[in-house]
Amino acid sequence: MRLRTRSISLILTVFSAFAISCSSSDKEEEIIIEPIDPCADVAKDMSIVSDFECQQNYFIGADAKLETQAMVVDNPDKTDANESEKTGKYIDNATQAWDNMVIDFSTAYDLTNRSELKIKIYSEHTGLLIAKLEGGTQAVEQQVQIEKTSEWVEYAFNFREAVDMGNTKLILFFNAGAEDGETEEIYYIDDIKFVENTFPVVSDPCEGTEKDMSIISDFECQQNYDFPETLITIDNSLKGGINESEKIGEFTDDGTNAWDHLLIDYGQAIDLSTKNKLKLLIHSDKKVQFLAKLEGGTSNANEIWTDITTIGEWTEYTVNFSSQANENHTKLVLFFNAGKDDGTATDKYYLDNIRWE
Ligand SMILES: [Ca+2]
Ligand SMILES: [Ca+2]
Ligand SMILES: [Ca+2]
Ligand SMILES: [Ca+2]
Structure with missing residues (x-):
């Protein structure tokens, strides 16, 4: 950031009067202030796909050579549910049932310790949201119903069964399967991340049972x-x-x-x-x-x-x-x-x- 201001140069001039080596001058001086990167000291946490602030760890969009599918915008509704400054903005074509938002990890995403996907959403629209992991040995889909509008709601998806399936992509289908909306329906998204799975483990009551063919x-x-x-x-x-x-x-x-x-x-x-x-x-x-x-x-x-x-x-x-x-x-x-x-x-x-x- 370059600043040319007389007031700063005057302060510098006064200061330099005490410095023998400095030449006193009242003409404009040019100083350079390095921009402060608010994310400079933040370590990347790859369990976070994006918080649309310092943790933007994966490109959101099917083709990294093109524009992202979720541009960073100001948070439309700063509340306790999402106090952050920035969020993503995804536009769904609600006349298309299966258009989607893609995150390509490019290699198998390791779900071993974090098989629960979380995402915050703010939208005016209700509908089905499907999250799908694919690209490995078996695709796994989970879904939630978006029922609340005009407020941030955090949704969770249980991908425990997808551990070890080696999936390389996360795909989100907003308003999945429906085609009765507008061509541009906005979904604000934030804090897309994988966390330790908190869904209860449903045990198979038949595990260990030996077949009795009689x-x-x-x-x-x-x-x-x-x-x-x-x-x-x-x-x-x-x-x-x-x-x-x-x-x-x-x-x-x-x-x-x-x-x-x-x-x-x-x-x-x-x-x-x-x-x-x-x-x-x-x-x-x-x-x-x-x-x-x-x-x-x-x-x-x-x-x-x-x-x-x-x-x-x-x-x-x-x-x-x-x-x-x-x-x-x-x-x-x-x-x-x-x-x-x-x-x-x-x-x-x-x-x-x-x-x-
Ligand atoms: Ca954010
Ligand atoms: Ca759609
Ligand atoms: Ca029985
Ligand atoms: Ca009969």
């Missing part, structure tokens, strides 16, 4: 065979009696179709040598029959009919296939209300603990 399904940790879409796992809203477990199966039978069924295809001979009694819990609201059938192998098919004797409570049924101990079957087929078409198109039977004993 259990077809308990709809919890032992779900060992593929089911058709007509049998789904749901929360046990019928807890009580002999079934206090958390999850059960809901089978939807077409009660107008006499022979629709639940097929479990082993793809190989079912080992019936020692465990050949099929047991299962059924919760039904109708006294009907169900038919269990073994088929698909080199032996003749074998069928056993069973009466559903109890309604409105969990009941265990045993289908004794011990006669088939040495036979070869690859499929188990269950028909509920077998042979009848007197029901509705969506009759429900609730099942659990389907297994061989």
Whole structure:
């Protein structure tokens, strides 16, 4: 910064009168004051993508040769939620569903100790904000809903699952998926950073469970065979009696179709040598029959009919296939209300603990 001012030069002149070596002069002097860089002593913290002040550690924009996608502007709303002087300004084209803001780390970004992304946003617009990490072995997306407008709100994204995936880019989709807005919608952004993850760790209750292939399904940790879409796992809203477990199966039978069924295809001979009694819990609201059938192998098919004797409570049924101990079957087929078409198109039977004993 160059200053030419008479007052400064006069002060210097007075001072120089005491300095023998200095020539006294009242003509204008030129002095140079080095600009003070407020960020000169700030160490780069690479966990911060940008605070739009001293920590602007990554280029924001898809192409570093072009202009940034988030120019530095004055903070539009200095409050406790964001007291800083400067913020970024990103303009979303809200007629385009998937235009986005890109931060290219150019190498794998290390999330090991900091897998939570935080970003402050101030906008007049609500909508979905998707943060996506990509460029590694697997892209990971997380999303938040922007609901508050005209105030700074800090959003957090849990990228714990993305640790070790080697992703090299962070992409933010503002007003994601929507195209009913204006071509220029402003989002002020600030303090984009990765921090130590504070999201609770959700542990897998089935971790360490060994598969027991004699259990077809308990709809919890032992779900060992593929089911058709007509049998789904749901929360046990019928807890009580002999079934206090958390999850059960809901089978939807077409009660107008006499022979629709639940097929479990082993793809190989079912080992019936020692465990050949099929047991299962059924919760039904109708006294009907169900038919269990073994088929698909080199032996003749074998069928056993069973009466559903109890309604409105969990009941265990045993289908004794011990006669088939040495036979070869690859499929188990269950028909509920077998042979009848007197029901509705969506009759429900609730099942659990389907297994061989
Ligand atoms: Ca700032
Ligand atoms: Ca958009
Ligand atoms: Ca269960
Ligand atoms: Ca049916």
